[in-house]
Structure formats: structure tokens, C-alpha cells
Amino acid sequence: MTTNAVPVTATAEPRLRTARRVKDYAIAYSFIAPWLLGFLCFTIGPMIVSFLLSFTQYSVTSAPKWIGLRNYVDIFTVDPQFWIALGVTLKFVIISVPLKLAFSLAVAMLLHGNYRGVGVYRTIFYVPSLIGGSVAVAEMWRQLFGLNGAVNNILQFLFGVPGDNWIANPNTALWTLILLVIWQFGSPMLIFLAGLRQIPKELYEAAAVDGANGVVRFFRITVPMLTPIIFFNLVMQLIHGFTTFTQSYLITSGGPLNRTLFYALYLYQHAFQFFDMGYACALAWILLAIVGTATALVFKSSSAWVYYESERGA
Amino acid sequence: MWRHASRAAFHAVMWVISAFMLYPILWTLASSLKPESEIFTHAASLIPSHIDWSNYTKGWIGxxxxxxxxxxxxxxxxxxxxxxxxxxxxxxxxxxxxxxxxxxxxxxxxxxxxxxxxxxxxxxxxxxxxxxxxxxxxxxxxxxxxxxxxxxxxxxxxxxxxxxxxxxxxxxxxxxxxxxxxxxxxxxxxxxxxxxxxxxxxxxxxxxxxxxxxxxxxxxxxxxxxxxxxxxxxxxxxxxxxxxxxxxxxxxxxxxxxxxxxxxxxxxxxxxxxxxxxx
Structure with missing residues (x-):
């Protein structure tokens, strides 16, 4: 914390010192000014406006009309699509985030061994993360899992079974999107790998001397030492999962039968297709509350399972 | 002997994962070079019967x-x-x-x-x-x-x-x-x-x-x-x-x-x- 207090020592030049401090602060603020301006105009300002608009009916072309809690009441009571979108998104997050993290940790463990070619594999595994968010990949996924796509062709060849239109089938559509997310396990994998490298070798050596086998070492050393990184990846993937948009917009358009109607997509439809901005703002604040609660729960629980080295001996 | 086996197993697993990682990308590349008629008839194939650049010229027109x-x-x-x-x-x-x-x-x-x-x-x-x-x-x-x-x-x-x-x-x-x-x-x-x-x-x-x-x-x-x-x-x-x-x-x-x-x-x-x- 910076000290704002005027120095109490009554020296000859307190005024000079104050002037100098003001000048220093002005210089400091000139450095953070661009960000501060952006933060006020593009983050805080919009948040306040968004909150106010969530109590109005507003279609951009006409002036906002104050309707109190109507949007919120409608969302929770008479909007079945909201519950569908919420359910789809929760299902997506609950399935894809743990799978992606477990898979990326498993692969990172394998790559951590002293084998040749690790660098090449690491590169190959990271490429999908690099391009995963692009339109090109979304289009590619749609064709791969389409009725005449490569996936069915391979299934036909290997097992002789006729395929399905995985994208258009309500029972499988969401799973194709989950698969797409897991396909991009590269960046959590890189983070896990870097974390594994930071675990002191002596810990493993000491455990081996004590006769601990691989499984014990994994659960007693690797996992505890990695918990800060698991925590970081978990928070990042959670937020990412809750706000997924491009994939459902481009690959499935929310269909079939709303089975992939992601929350972010539903919000987009209200805002930019129906131009029901007030309603969309209310949806946005509910999303913020959900993401905030989920993140807060993870943070709260972290003291029970995240191990920080600096705590040692405390 | 055991070391060799474990190394072979490691590379086998890595190869399988690599295949899953790269296949969609290579498939896109292959499809872009296939004649239109071939894209979905030999959908899984990564090798076009002949290289056809016409998709690029057609697409470029927009x-x-x-x-x-x-x-x-x-x-x-x-x-x-x-x-x-x-x-x-x-x-x-x-x-x-x-x-x-x-x-x-x-x-x-x-x-x-x-x-x-x-x-x-x-x-x-x-x-x-x-x-x-x-x-x-x-x-x-x-x-x-x-x-x-x-x-x-x-x-x-x-x-x-x-x-x-x-x-x-x-x-x-x-x-x-x-x-x-x-x-x-x-x-x-x-x-x-x-x-x-x-x-x-x-x-x-x-x-x-x-x-x-x-x-x-x-x-x-x-x-x-x-x-x-x-x-x-x-x-x-x-x-x-x-x-x-x-x-x-x-x-x-x-x-x-x-x-x-x-x-x-x-x-x-x-x-x-x-x-x-x-x-």
C-alpha cells in the first residue's frame, strides 16, 4: 500500500516534498492512464450501464423503458429456453472441464518422462489449441462429423457400421462439441508440464528411498505439488466453458432441439438478433452471478486442497 | 528389455494421440486439394486421387x-x-x-x-x-x-x-x-x-x-x-x-x-x- 500521509517531520522543505510527490504521482498516472481510460470506458462504465439496462425494455432504436424486475422475473418464470440454455451449459462445463484437465495432466505426465521425441509430441499436441477457436476449425468439425464426413467413413471401414449425422442428432450433438474442447487440451498440458518441471527431484528420490511406488508418489507428491496449477487451470477452463460461443454458433447453431443452446449463444440471440437488449443484459448479469459463484466456490475450496510451498512449516 | 518395452509403449501411445490431433487438420488440407466430387465419397482419405487447385481459385473469388x-x-x-x-x-x-x-x-x-x-x-x-x-x-x-x-x-x-x-x-x-x-x-x-x-x-x-x-x-x-x-x-x-x-x-x-x-x-x-x- 502506498502511503498518502504527509510526512510529520517538520523539516524545511515539506512543501517541496509534497510538490515532488504530486509530480511523481502524476507521472505514474500518465503510465497507467491508457489502461485506466479503457477500464472506465469499456469495463466499469459498460457494467454500470448493463446493470441499469437489465431493468429496462430496450430495443436500441427506441429509448429504454424502465420495467423494474420484469426481465428477471420473466427469465426465471416464463422462459423455458433460459433453463435449457443453463442446463446445456452446465452439462457442457461439468463434463468437458474435468475430462480436459484429466487428459492434459495424463499426457503431461507421460511427456515428462525422459523419452526422446518429447519436444515433437508436445508441439503436435499444442497445434489444436492454437487454431481451435477459429472459424476454420469450426467448419472443419462440422464436416468431419456430418453424415458423409470422415468420421462415419472411418467407422464404416473399421466396423462396418453405418454412421449417423452426429451434429444433427440431438443425443450426440453436444458430445461433438465436448470432443472439440478436449481436442484442444494443449494449453493446460503445457502449463502442467511446466509445473511438473518445477517439482524438486529430491522429493521423488527421498520417496523412492522410503519405498514409495509410482502410484503413491503420484498421489503424495505430484498431485499435491501441482495443486496450484490444477487450481489455475480449473478456474480458467471454467470461465472459458461458461462463455463458449463460436463453436455452438457455427457448428450447431444451438440445435438440434436446443441441445447445444449455449448460454452465450442464447444471450447473443436476444441481444443481436431480437435486439432485446434489456433482456440480454439481465441474462448477462445472471451469467456473471453464475460464473462468479462457481469461481468463488473454487477459490473458497482452494484452501482445503491447494498446497502452496510458502505455507510449509507455517 | 523392460526399458525397450516401455519406450515402445510410450511411443505407441504418443503416435495414437498425435494421429487424433493431426488427422482433422490433414483431412482439411487433403479435402481442399480433392476434386469436389471426391470430398465426401472418399471422405476419410488423406490422399486426393490427383491434386486439384481449382478449390483455391474458386474460393478466392469469394x-x-x-x-x-x-x-x-x-x-x-x-x-x-x-x-x-x-x-x-x-x-x-x-x-x-x-x-x-x-x-x-x-x-x-x-x-x-x-x-x-x-x-x-x-x-x-x-x-x-x-x-x-x-x-x-x-x-x-x-x-x-x-x-x-x-x-x-x-x-x-x-x-x-x-x-x-x-x-x-x-x-x-x-x-x-x-x-x-x-x-x-x-x-x-x-x-x-x-x-x-x-x-x-x-x-x-x-x-x-x-x-x-x-x-x-x-x-x-x-x-x-x-x-x-x-x-x-x-x-x-x-x-x-x-x-x-x-x-x-x-x-x-x-x-x-x-x-x-x-x-x-x-x-x-x-x-x-x-x-x-x-x-
Whole structure:
């Protein structure tokens, strides 16, 4: 914390010192000014406006009309699509985030061994993360899992079974999107790998001397030492999962039968297709509350399972 | 013997995963070179019966009077402007946060961190209304201007992590030589930040190049479209099923990303891991 207090020592030049401090602060603020301006105009300002608009009916072309809690009441009571979108998104997050993290940790463990070619594999595994968010990949996924796509062709060849239109089938559509997310396990994998490298070798050596086998070492050393990184990846993937948009917009358009109607997509439809901005703002604040609660729960629980080295001996 | 077996098992597993990772990408490349008739008849095949470049020439023509030459030029222009803005403002702000003292510093730093985790959905609607009032819809300003105002909070944070590793003695030495903060920034800190700035530039490039949501809501004039939006036009109903050209243009759109990855891999790995480990 910076000290704002005027120095109490009554020296000859307190005024000079104050002037100098003001000048220093002005210089400091000139450095953070661009960000501060952006933060006020593009983050805080919009948040306040968004909150106010969530109590109005507003279609951009006409002036906002104050309707109190109507949007919120409608969302929770008479909007079945909201519950569908919420359910789809929760299902997506609950399935894809743990799978992606477990898979990326498993692969990172394998790559951590002293084998040749690790660098090449690491590169190959990271490429999908690099391009995963692009339109090109979304289009590619749609064709791969389409009725005449490569996936069915391979299934036909290997097992002789006729395929399905995985994208258009309500029972499988969401799973194709989950698969797409897991396909991009590269960046959590890189983070896990870097974390594994930071675990002191002596810990493993000491455990081996004590006769601990691989499984014990994994659960007693690797996992505890990695918990800060698991925590970081978990928070990042959670937020990412809750706000997924491009994939459902481009690959499935929310269909079939709303089975992939992601929350972010539903919000987009209200805002930019129906131009029901007030309603969309209310949806946005509910999303913020959900993401905030989920993140807060993870943070709260972290003291029970995240191990920080600096705590040692405390 | 046991060592050999385990090594073989390791490589076998890695090969299987690699196949799953690369197949979709190679399949897109192969499909872009297949004659239209072959794309879905021999769908799984990675080898075209003969190389057919016509998908590329057909796709390049684009839609109506706007071709992919235009989309690529637009995307490159936006990306370039965002890069300049990010490189000017992100390290500038990061220096202020990591080296200078000022009132409300901690509060503002918390704001910076929180804004990194804030879902974009919460701010996008008022931002849209704001830009609409400014007459910025159907211009590139909404996509470019934010980069000049600190850029992404993530970049500021990343550079701050890097500045923390620069010894303060260098600042002190420059100060004794009579340098003020501005000169310390331009002559000491900024040049030393070069490695992290490469990382930041690469990520700024990727995120801008791949951005779909921004152009989707702010641009509705075909002449202004970016490559992302151009690609998505292939699957809209009125164009019909033009899969070959779509694959061809998809490959072209991924090319800059993959080329940059090839040359700057080290910086990307650093960027991905730096934000998480030293936090």
C-alpha cells in the first residue's frame, strides 16, 4: 500500500516534498492512464450501464423503458429456453472441464518422462489449441462429423457400421462439441508440464528411498505439488466453458432441439438478433452471478486442497 | 528389455494421440486439394486421387463482388493496427504498475486482475450501444481502439511478470544518471522486455486474427469483412454447398497462424506457462 500521509517531520522543505510527490504521482498516472481510460470506458462504465439496462425494455432504436424486475422475473418464470440454455451449459462445463484437465495432466505426465521425441509430441499436441477457436476449425468439425464426413467413413471401414449425422442428432450433438474442447487440451498440458518441471527431484528420490511406488508418489507428491496449477487451470477452463460461443454458433447453431443452446449463444440471440437488449443484459448479469459463484466456490475450496510451498512449516 | 518395452509403449501411445490431433487438420488440407466430387465419397482419405487447385481459385473469388483478397487485406490491417496498439500501450501500463508508486495502486491492480476474468458478455452490449452512438458500427474502431488503451489485461499482467524479473538496480543506476521514469522506460525497461513483447505480439496476432465475435457484431458490410466472417459465409444457406472452396480458404486462413507458430514456438510456450506459474 502506498502511503498518502504527509510526512510529520517538520523539516524545511515539506512543501517541496509534497510538490515532488504530486509530480511523481502524476507521472505514474500518465503510465497507467491508457489502461485506466479503457477500464472506465469499456469495463466499469459498460457494467454500470448493463446493470441499469437489465431493468429496462430496450430495443436500441427506441429509448429504454424502465420495467423494474420484469426481465428477471420473466427469465426465471416464463422462459423455458433460459433453463435449457443453463442446463446445456452446465452439462457442457461439468463434463468437458474435468475430462480436459484429466487428459492434459495424463499426457503431461507421460511427456515428462525422459523419452526422446518429447519436444515433437508436445508441439503436435499444442497445434489444436492454437487454431481451435477459429472459424476454420469450426467448419472443419462440422464436416468431419456430418453424415458423409470422415468420421462415419472411418467407422464404416473399421466396423462396418453405418454412421449417423452426429451434429444433427440431438443425443450426440453436444458430445461433438465436448470432443472439440478436449481436442484442444494443449494449453493446460503445457502449463502442467511446466509445473511438473518445477517439482524438486529430491522429493521423488527421498520417496523412492522410503519405498514409495509410482502410484503413491503420484498421489503424495505430484498431485499435491501441482495443486496450484490444477487450481489455475480449473478456474480458467471454467470461465472459458461458461462463455463458449463460436463453436455452438457455427457448428450447431444451438440445435438440434436446443441441445447445444449455449448460454452465450442464447444471450447473443436476444441481444443481436431480437435486439432485446434489456433482456440480454439481465441474462448477462445472471451469467456473471453464475460464473462468479462457481469461481468463488473454487477459490473458497482452494484452501482445503491447494498446497502452496510458502505455507510449509507455517 | 523392460526399458525397450516401455519406450515402445510410450511411443505407441504418443503416435495414437498425435494421429487424433493431426488427422482433422490433414483431412482439411487433403479435402481442399480433392476434386469436389471426391470430398465426401472418399471422405476419410488423406490422399486426393490427383491434386486439384481449382478449390483455391474458386474460393478466392469469394462472394458477389468481394473476394478473399479483400478479406485477407482487412484481417491483416486490423491485426497490424491491434499489434501496434498493444505494443505501445501494454508495456507502458505494465511499467507503471510494476515500478511506480501511486495512490490506489493496489485497488487498481485488483481491478486489472478481475477484468481478466470478467466474461465479455457482461460488457459487450453496452459497448455495442456506446460504439453505435459514436457512429463506429461498420468501422474498424471498435476492434482496434481498445488495443491502444492498455490492450488485454492479460498482456499487461504478462509483461508485469516479466518486469519483476528485471533487477531494480538497473532502474536505480539509470536514476542516478539523472533519468526520469520516461527515460528509464524507453531506454532500460522497454528494450529489456523484448522477449515478452514477442510473446505478447504473437498472442495479440492470434486473438485478433481468429476473432469472430467482434467482427460479427460490428461489421455488416461485406467489403469490411474479415477472413473469419468470410469463411462463415460459406456455410450460410444462400451460397449453397461449396465445400471444396471452403476447405481451401480454411487452409489459407490457418496458414499465417501455423507459420508464426513454426518460427516462434518457444515464445508461445513461454506465454502459455508464464501467466500461470509466477502468479
Amino acid at each position: 462472394f458477389g463482388d468481394v473476394g478473399f483478397a479483400r478479406f485477407f487485406a482487412n484481417s491483416f490491417f486490423i491485426t497490424f493496427m491491434v499489434l501496434i496498439g498493444t505494443l505501445l500501450s501494454s508495456p507502458w501500463v505494465a511499467y507503471g504498475f510494476s515500478r511506480l508508486r501511486f495512490p490506489l495502486r493496489n485497488t487498481l491492480f485488483v481491478c486489472l486482475m478481475v477484468s481478466m476474468m470478467l466474461p465479455a458478455q457482461v460488457t459487450v452490449i453496452p459497448q455495442y450501444i456506446l460504439f453505435r452512438h459514436l457512429g463506429w458500427v461498420n468501422t474498424y474502431y471498435p476492434l482496434i481502439v481498445p488495443a491502444y488503451l492498455g490492450g488485454s489485461a492479460f498482456f499487461v499482467f504478462l509483461i508485469m511478470q516479466f518486469i519483476r524479473t528485471i533487477p531494480r538496480e538497473l532502474d536505480e543506476a539509470a536514476k542516478i544518471d539523472g533519468c526520469g521514469p520516461y527515460r528509464i522506460y524507453t531506454q532500460v525497461i522497454f528494450p529489456l522486455c523484448a522477449p515478452v513483447l514477442v510473446t505478447v505480439a504473437i498472442f495479440a496476432f492470434y486473438w485478433t486474427w481468429d476473432d469472430f465475435f467482434g467482427p460479427l457484431i460490428y461489421l455488416n458490410n461485406t467489403h469490411l469483412y474479415t477472413v473469419s466472417i468470410g469463411l462463415s459465409l460459406f456455410s450460410s444457406a444462400d451460397v449453397g454447398t461449396n465445400w471444396g472452396p471452403m476447405f481451401a480458404m480454411s487452409v489459407l486462413s490457418l496458414l499465417p497462424v501455423l507459420i508464426v507458430f513454426l518460427f516462434f514456438q518457444r515464445y508461445i510456450v513461454e506465454g502459455v506457462t508464464m501467466g500461470s506459474l509466477k502468479a
